[in-house]
Amino acid sequence: MLQTPPPSPVSNGVELGSSLKSSSGQAFDRKKRLSFYNRSFKVICIASAIFVCLILFTILFFMGRTGILTFDTVSPFTFFFSSEWAPENDQYGAFIFIFGTFALTFLTMLISVPLSVIIAVFLAEMTPTWLKTMLRPVMDLLVGIPSVVYGFLGMTILIPLLRDLTGTSMGDGLLAAAIVLTIMVLPTISRITDDAIVAVPKKYRDASYALGSTRFQTIVRVVLPAAKSGIMYAVILGMGRAIGETMAVVMVIGNTPQLADELFKPTSVLTSNIVMQISNVPFDSSWNYALYMMGFLLLIISLVMIVLVRLIQRKGVKS
Amino acid sequence: MGTLIDIGKLHLYYGAFHALKNVSMDIPEKAITAFIGPSGCGKSTLLRTLNRMNDMIPGTRIEGRIAVGGTDIYSKEVDVETLRKKVGMVFQQPNPFPKSIYDNVAYGPRLHGIRSKGQLDEIVETSLRSAVLWDEVKDHLKRSALSLSGGQQQRLCIARALAVNPDILLMDEATSALDPISTLKIEELAQELKDRYTIVMVTHNMHQAARVSNQTVFFLNGEVVEYSDTEKLFSNPRDQRTEDYISGRFG
Missing domain, CATH: 1.10.3720.10 (MetI-like)
Structure with a gap:
């Protein structure tokens, strides 16, 4: 985690959403913005990776689940x-x-x-x-x-x-x-x-x-x-x-x-x-x-x- | 001490580059001859003409004569494979095959048709003994050659070269990739081997040439500047350029 910057008179305690809106350079400090971008990028990456794995397991699961029903009427042998x-x-x-x-x-x-x-x-x-x-x-x-x-x-x-x-x-x-x-x-x-x-x-x-x-x-x-x-x-x-x-x-x-x-x-x-x-x-x-x-x-x-x-x-x- | 390698008026070109200019020399048998000189002076090139490894570089052209034991090795009747069997080579980088220690040494004999296990065992042992490596590896001959240290690998390469029973051993800066202790071992080994083999070594280390060789040849820009007994060349050089080089003024 990035360290929180020393409190500045304007941005201190302000919600991220509203601080994004404040366009003056002093009001919104760089560290916070960076940490927001870094974190959301990381989340997107992880989500994509999970998505791919999920697809693989879904395919395996559905093929397997439907396939296994064969053995209700036919013996595996x-x-x-x-x-x-x-x-x-x-x-x-x-x-x-x-x-x-x-x-x-x-x-x-x-x-x-x-x-x-x-x-x-x-x-x-x-x-x-x-x-x-x-x-x-x-x-x-x-x-x-x-x-x-x-x-x-x-x-x-x-x-x-x-x-x-x-x-x-x-x-x-x-x-x-x-x-x-x-x-x-x-x-x-x-x-x-x-x-x-x-x-x-x-x-x-x-x-x-x-x-x-x-x-x-x-x-x-x-x-x-x-x-x-x-x-x-x-x-x-x-x-x-x-x-x-x-x-x-x-x-x-x-x-x-x-x-x-x-x-x-x-x-x-x-x-x-x-x-x-x-x-x-x-x-x-x-x-x-x-x-x-x-x-x-x-x-x-x-x-x-x-x-x-x-x-x-x-x-x-x-x- | 007779002459084994006889080089006369040799010119070698890599394309348009004139790499060796009018080189003539007689290399005596059962002695160590060292080639010294600054990088790019042609010493390695000359070494590689002796077992025709330059053949594989496209655009190489040779004029003049190189005879080994009286045979012109660049004549059409000469079989390159047989020549290389007689003229072994050790390279700058230790290059054992990614095989076991045993298979590395047995590679050459197998190539040349030796199949019997007993005979191979014997060749492997004598070669490793000659390269003073036997005691270190005799208990794990099946282990990969790549598990050995750099110095051991280089001695293995020497053993591999000796296994095909050559007359001449070429060493192309064989110690430059090794630490001082391994270097010393290889130098001692060369001293021992010179009673049985003719050794030609290229070195960029003048002290090594002074320590181990009997004759030294000093090359500069593809020409032989001076060729004499090692002792004489280092103590009392005839040519000013040799003196400048060995006293460290250039190179």
Whole structure:
């Protein structure tokens, strides 16, 4: 708290509101005015911070509260482990979608992480400067393309291509979705990895070269291990994006509630199932609640991801 | 005492900048040669030509000849990796990798194809012993190298360089980032190593050159002003500029 100024004949004992009105410089002293501004600014800041937290907790609360109603009619075990999703028969087993989400994310990461790291190494270590100054902004722009555009391209170009290449009749399914997602997360992962590689101090490279290692050996044995925490950060960020992605996935995955035990079988994941069904469910039904529960599940998964990112960042700062 | 490094009429340019002008000298084997001179005089540049670390700086151009053990190291047939294996280097800032102490020392041998655990263990121990660090770290070889003190890190870097069994050890102001006690340890270490290795050190500390080296080269503006036995150079310099520098009138 600021100290109250020595009493002046006019402003002493006067309410703040009325002292604001007194326009003569002597009547209203500066310290009081400052303390008023400082305090109200502080209050506004705190209020904004609380507001943001409140939104987060409200979302969590409402998703969770509605979702939990699922378990009035469906046992948690059935919900998580049964693959019978037939709302018209009151069967709400979400295993297909949970499995689909994890399988899709895993497959996406399997393709995108090695590719991204190679792109990042190329960008950070081997590209001439003029190409770098061109490629980096291009990749940053790719991050901002709306996902529906990627989905559209997947539907009109990728799926016919997959049909031709493999001879399957459909083409929709995990692989198509994973390829579209790979294209989406590739710029994110490779740009962050690129930054992590560039941040590796030159002295490590010098030491490695001075011991007689080639460029390839230096990158694989020194640079990439030193950039490990940055790369992990990039991977988890990409994973978060892949898990939550809806539009692009809906357009290529086939949207059929069957277990994705093949790469080309139309299936469904948490996000795509929610968006396909939420618009035509009765409001007070287990069906609706089950969809909410699935949304809540996604929310929890992404929160865990964010916590992981935080932990890795903190570890990165320490080492 | 034969000549190991033979430099003849060497010119080096960084773009338009003429960094080394007509440098010629013979560096004897199994001795310590010190390069002294004010900042920017080309002493580090010359050191870095000896293991071709300047190759990585774009715009570097070299004329003249540098031969190590009779081989011109800038000829096309020379494999840079093999050269650097034979010519180790210790840098100004201690730069151990963010790995364990063991992995730091084993890095070089592993690069050059040594896989067997027993052989690696042996190399790590001998190298750390040679760098007089073994007794301090033998119980925690798995600990991160970054947990060591600055002086220990620098001795670890020396051990790492020795692990690939070089003939020559280049020290680029290797003590300038260290405290006086660590500096003394590195100097003692250099004295011990000179029986087995040819050491070329750059130092901005004249007293260090006087204390540890056998030969001293004084550089000024990319030229060699004077090259002679250390004792002679410091007690009885031939050139007026050398005398001015060592008596502290400039630099």
